[in-house]
Amino acid sequence: MALPNDLDRLLDAEQGWPVPMSEAEYLEFERRSRWKHEYVDGLVWLWSGYDFLDSATGLAGASEEHNLIQGNLYAWARPLARAAGCRVFFSEMRFRTRLGARYFYPDLMAVCDSAPDDTRYDKTRPCFIVEVLSPGQDLDEFRAERIELADKLQAYQSVPSMQTYLVVAQRQRRVIWHHRAADGAWLADVLTEGSLSVPCLGGELSLESIYEGVSIG
Secondary structure (H helix, E strand, O other): OOOOHHHHHHHOOOOOOOEEOOHHHHHHHHHHOOOOEEEEOOEEEEOOOOOEEEOOOOEEEOOHHHHHHHHHHHHHHHHHHHHHOOEEEOOOOEEEOOOOOEEEOOOEEEEOOOOOOOOOOEEOOEEEEEEEOOHHHHOOHHHHHHHHHHHHHHHHHOOOOOOEEEEEOOOOOOEEEEEEOOOOOEEEEEEOOOEEEEHHHOEEEEHHHHOOOOOOO
């Protein structure tokens, strides 16, 4: 599939987000791009997890704190997922909602129930998702949390298999814990200490584990 000229140029000039695209254009654009992008109802956004991006060199990445938090979460989740017959993915695996066209790259995603239309690159039935706010987002933390708590929250909560969604800050010890109650209602708690439960993996996750080795402030 050939991209329209005004979209093709974005492969070499990452600016001016969001950009309107069809779902098919987004998927082709993402296949060819050097960087990751997320898709929300016809608009394409540069992946919010990048802490720096240099269009001249093509280099992009996340901060030390971001990497440590993501690594701590994976180290905690991996043995539990293995015991439960689940799989854990980093931010290279894409989440796709089955209701409406939305694609995201969570920092961590646990999947215990595969769907027939899942692919090697997209999963639709996670039970546990974590998003880590980047320092770039923290510069405008209200906007960052609006994105994580509006567009993504709505998409994640629409998935029947989802039980737990965490939004983790890296400039302060602060976790927003979204969790599904027994009656199906979603609840939210803001934690600065203590622990939280992740039912689908059968474990308790402490903030000490999340922020182990991370310098705050």
